[in-house]
Amino acid sequence: MKKKRAKWGLLFCLPFVIVFLVFQLYPIIYSFYLSLTYQESNNTFTFIGFGNYTELAQDKVFWKSVLNTWKIWLMCFIPQLIAALILAVLLTQYHLKAAGFFRAVFYLPNLVTAASIGALFLAMFSWQTGSVNNILLALGIIKEKVNWMSSPAFAQGITSFIQWWMWFGYSSIILTAGIAAISQDVIESSIVDGANSWQRLFKITLPLLRPTMVYVLVTSLIGGMQTFDIPMTLSKGSAEPNKSLMTMVFYLYNMAFRNHDYPYGATISYGLFIIIVVFSLLFFRVMYGRKDKE
Amino acid sequence: MKKRVSIILIYILLIFLLLICVFPFYIMIINATHSTQELYTGLQIIPGRYFFENMGHLTDSVNIARGFGNSFYVSILSTALSIYFGAMTAFGLFEYKFKLKKLIYTLLMVSMMVPGQLGIIGLFRLSRSLNILDTYWPLILPSVANSSTIFFVYQYLNIAMDDDLLDAARIDGSTEVELFHKFVLPLSKPSLATMAIFNFVAYWNNFFTPMILLFSEEKFTVPLIVNNLNNGMLQDLGAMSAAIAISILPIIILYAVFSKAITEGMMAGAVKG
Known part of the structure; x- marks a missing residue:
């Protein structure tokens, strides 16, 4: 009976398999092949081995884009994790009636089109008409309007802030779910043993939350390394000032789709992939240490 | 105190x-x-x-209504495909024992873990050779293989599906295909609804892929139009603000209606994942 039905399992999975192979796996493999070629003309590619990768390793613009991406990600991720942790712990410990409402509002920015968010913040931080300058001026915090988007440091800072704004609510929901999953028995027995709430936080909640934090860290790393939408709209497609908003994917986009250099674009995408894989593994290692092997 | x-x-x-x-x-x-x-x-x-x-002023410079139409068209079709085939694949993996099952699991994991931008140039070149550049095909078709949906529904089936019910239906003469449509789809409705909301939002907000694959302005989705306006097409500040506001509106309305389902769905996904 079971055997007779076995073909149905495969049949039901077939659409997934076909579409995955054609639209996901094949493009990935084809990209790799392209990264090993030289583009003679629009449609002729000659195999050259790893030449593009040695070029990439010496490409100053690429390393600048790596640095920019990391700066923007770190300036966003660290405050994001701190805010999310504080929120998750507080909202779980004090059973506030309005917790659900606040969580819902904090998550809202995550759902909105990044292209619109970039345009919105660009308008808010615009030099002459932006609301931020108007408010700071009205409050007497600044004496003259600041030209935010002409400074690389501000441009990167604003990008990080936007990403923080979009993601802290999401992270806090994930961490809340992680805290909720911690067994109530462990917590109760610690109360019986006389642990106060600080001890509980540092000795029980945070250590047991480690897998969830690794999840947040690694997914944020993967997303952060692919940052593109906000820098694109915030800089009106220019990556300026001083190429400070040139992230890795932005560089990939410029090379492949503005300069039509597909092999080099594909090489950048694999460079990006290698960085993601290496650091994901590293973070897993650091966060779990040797205990994982038990 | x-x-x-x-x-x-x-x-x-x-x-x-x-x-x-x-x-x-x-x-x-x-x-x-x-x-x-x-x-x-x-x-x-x-x-x-x-x-x-x-x-x-906004509608004088760009056909925003058409952009909304395009966005709805792409997002709704993609969501429908991702849900229907996601449930089908999840059911196939959940219910049957067959030879290639392990391999398909592996494909599913690969699909979940590989970053989206890795194959983007390959997808562009593929679309070009298939002559489907500047059409919605390469945007919509890949949603048949939406791995996170498959994973989520699969988890749900593990908890909610009753094998006796399926066996009883088989004895009554239901074919496997009928079984899927009459029992599995209705039974997994809560998980499908959650994924439908998430996928709709994701497809609606999609920016990078359509930007690369679409060229004709009359085919542009809302994020592409906003990007174009922002890049200098629209100098009128008030009109630009109106454009941003109405581009965000559908998602805010959707969220006002479904916010509870969305945040709860996220938590459910997080605990299992």
Whole structure:
């Protein structure tokens, strides 16, 4: 009976398999092949081995884009994790009636089109008409309007802030779910043993939350390394000032789709992939240490 | 007493964060109702009377209604495909024992873990050789293989599916295909609804892929139009604010209706994942 039905399992999975192979796996493999070629003309590619990768390793613009991406990600991720942790712990410990409402509002920015968010913040931080300058001026915090988007440091800072704004609510929901999953028995027995709430936080909640934090860290790393939408709209497609908003994917986009250099674009995408894989593994290692092997 | 003080402090923190979250949207709505001249004179904090005029300027320079139509078309079709085939694949993996099952699991994992941009140039070149560049095909078709949906529904089936029910239906003469449509789809409805909301939002917001695959402006989705306007096509500040505001509106309405389902769905996914 079971055997007779076995073909149905495969049949039901077939659409997934076909579409995955054609639209996901094949493009990935084809990209790799392209990264090993030289583009003679629009449609002729000659195999050259790893030449593009040695070029990439010496490409100053690429390393600048790596640095920019990391700066923007770190300036966003660290405050994001701190805010999310504080929120998750507080909202779980004090059973506030309005917790659900606040969580819902904090998550809202995550759902909105990044292209619109970039345009919105660009308008808010615009030099002459932006609301931020108007408010700071009205409050007497600044004496003259600041030209935010002409400074690389501000441009990167604003990008990080936007990403923080979009993601802290999401992270806090994930961490809340992680805290909720911690067994109530462990917590109760610690109360019986006389642990106060600080001890509980540092000795029980945070250590047991480690897998969830690794999840947040690694997914944020993967997303952060692919940052593109906000820098694109915030800089009106220019990556300026001083190429400070040139992230890795932005560089990939410029090379492949503005300069039509597909092999080099594909090489950048694999460079990006290698960085993601290496650091994901590293973070897993650091966060779990040797205990994982038990 | 001490507890009351901490609760007040927590509320202050929460309200502070709330203001940060809501403020940009507030400014966006206010600015959408003021003329460009008014916006140049300084900060506006109360609504003005220029919304319809701004909308007029906006629709003069771009066919935003068409953009909405395109966005709905792509997002709804993609969502429907991702849900239907996601449930089908999940059921196939859940219910049957067959030879290639392990391999398909592996494919599923690969699909979940590989970053989206890795194959983007390959996808572009593939679409070009298939002659489907500047069409919606390469945007919509890949949603048949939406791995996170498959994974989520699979988890749900493990908890909610009753094998006896399926066997009873088989004895009554249902074919496997009927089984899927009559029992599995209705039974997994809660998980499908959650994934439908998430996928719709994701497809609606999709920016990078359509930007690369679409060229004709009449085919542009809302994010592409906003990007174009932002890049200098629209100099009128009031109209630009109106464009941003209405591009965000559908998602905000969707969220107002489904926010509970969305946040709960996220938590459910997080605990299992």
